[in-house]
Amino acid sequence: MEINDLTPAEQRVWRAFATGTVVDLRDGGTELTVRARVLRALLLNGPREPDEIAAVKLEGAHITGVLDLRYGTVDCVVRFSDCRFDSVPSISGAQLSYLNLSRSELPGLSAARIRVDGSLRLTDCRFGGPVHLGGAQISGALFLERARLSAADSGHPALRLNQITVEDDLCAPGLSVEGEIRLDGARVAGSIDLEDAELSNPGADVLDSESLEVGANVQARRLRAEGRIDLRGVRIPGRLDLLRATLSNPGNTALRASSAVIGELWLREGPRMTGRLNLRRAQIEQLDLEPEMLPDEVRLLDLTYTFLTPHEPVERRLPMLERDSSGYDPHGYEQLTAAYRHIGDDHAARRVQLAKQRRHRTTLSWYGRLWGHVQDATVGYGFRPLRAFGWLLSLLAVGSIAFALNPPPALKPDEAPDFNPVFFALDLLIPVITFGQETAYAPEGWAQWLAYVLVLAGWVLATTVLAGVTRTVSRQ
Structure with a gap:
């Protein structure tokens, strides 16, 4: 593409590329529109200058056409801040050094299997359709703070992060999603932050995270979720923090963490869970559980834990076992007994054993x-x-x-x-x-x-x- 074919706005972007200068089209001096094919040519084969670091740093632009970087290699910083895209950027399989779309508005994002040597920043973005990052490899962090995604009527997950690899943190406090988030098979070396997030997909999966591996913690304080959170088989060595979380999926499972291995699970100070809690076969070092958050139906078959906090009287803990829809589970009573004995409360342990015998009695014949x-x-x-x-x-x-x-x-x-x-x-x-x-x-x-x-x-x-x-x- 010849420089003579460019509009005044595109000429500013082209000239600024070689030195990595910020171009803010909101200053009123030029038209806001930049064609996607111009940006593609610039990113793949733009002019360079010795001793300068090339970069596209564009703010406030209206980008028309499809930004197609599929399987391309972009070895410079790419930053589109406060921009508006008419079409879904297609960058699947691309390799980038750094990508920042903060505060931009997009109809979606197709970025499956991309490789980012630095971080991927989608802070405060607004997506009108699905965001596909499945299989992506991100050497830095993935930022989704306060991002807004809506794909409830598309027939596809709103946010695909399945099989993704993030070598740092996944930061998404304040994230708002209408539709399903897929995190199954993902690996996050650091922590996942979902504090104050609002997730909505009533009657279906709102967060599918089967076999997710996290290097540290999952912070989800004040999370509001309508739909099923599926954490089956996850590995979280640190803390799964659901303090003051609101979990709702009436008539079905609200939280499933069966076969999971978790260092600490916090379920406290929030409203009563609406739906079913499934912790079957989970292994939890410390279960920090407030009886008030337990739903009417739980599944605790073969759940193992070492510590049960806070310390509560037996009368407040036994209903947890009596609500188990799996039926009489002697293992559950033995776990609760061991938890009381671990803190030296032998009297409470004996009362749990007595309750176990009484529950077992209901399964026997009349004699x-x-x-x-x-x-x-x-x-x-x-x-x-x-x-x-x-x-x-x-x-x-x-x-x-x-x-x-x-x-x-x-x-x-x-x-x-x-x-x-x-x-x-x-x-x-x-x-x-x-x-x-x-x-x-x-x-x-x-x-x-x-x-x-x-x-x-x-x-x-x-x-x-x-x-x-x-x-x-x-x-x-």
Whole structure:
């Protein structure tokens, strides 16, 4: 392209390229329009000057036509600030040193598999259609602060970051997206910042991040998401921070982090989650969970964690396990027990184990449930052993008084020992030890029926006490 073919605005851009001078077309001196084919020629084969760093630094331009840099190599800085693009830039497969589109307005962006040796900055951009960065390799950071994307009616994800590699941070605080964000298979060496972001795709995936790998943290405080956040299989060694986040997907899963490996998961100080929480098979070092944020339905099968904070009474933690739609999961109770024991609260740990036995009882047959009720009432499944002694003392008192008022006749009066109502009742209650009273005297009438009751109660209490002691020893 000859320099004579350029408009006055394009001539300014062409002359400024060799020295990297900023061209601001908003100063009122020239027309704002710059043709995309002029920029393409400049970026791929523009004039250079010795000892100068070439760059396109264009502000306030109206760029017409398609900026086509597909599979090209651009070895200079490219900055289009506050510009308006008529057509979607097509730069898939291109290799660039640095790209900055801050505060620009675009109908979309096609940049799959691009390579950027520096950073890619889309700060405060406004996109009217899909942004495709799938498979991109960015040596620096990816900036999406306060960017606005809308592709809800396009039939395509609003933001494709699947299989992307970012060697620094992904910075997107205040990001606003209408449609789906795909981050599946992505790798971010630093942190992901989604604080104050607003994501909306009701009834569908709003953030698909399966198998995402993050080098540090995911900051998402005050995040507002309408739709499903899918974090299945993610690897986050640091913190997944959802402090004061609002997560909503009525009738379906709001947050799925199954099979994930996370250092810390924070779910606190936000409104109650609307939808389902799925943490099945996840491995979390510290689960910082406020009961108020839990939805009506959770899936916690095989969830493992070391610390559970903040410290809450058992009554506030057990509903988490009772809401599990997977049904009775003994592993969940064992995890909660271990968390309480880890901080030295053995009393709370025992109460969790008692709740586990009661929940297990609901899965048994009628006779199993009946026997479970007996163990619960007598010794609290072994976690309240003193209760059995209370029953024994009560029955001993009843039997002693009854047999004292109505002594049974001796079987062999000449050989029988002196009758003692207390030891006679003990002989009936304790099935192993004998004091010689039971074999020497035979109650009659109603006293005989009382003796049968004491014998049966003695066997039940002895069996439940033995089961409780066995359970206690096995826990030790």
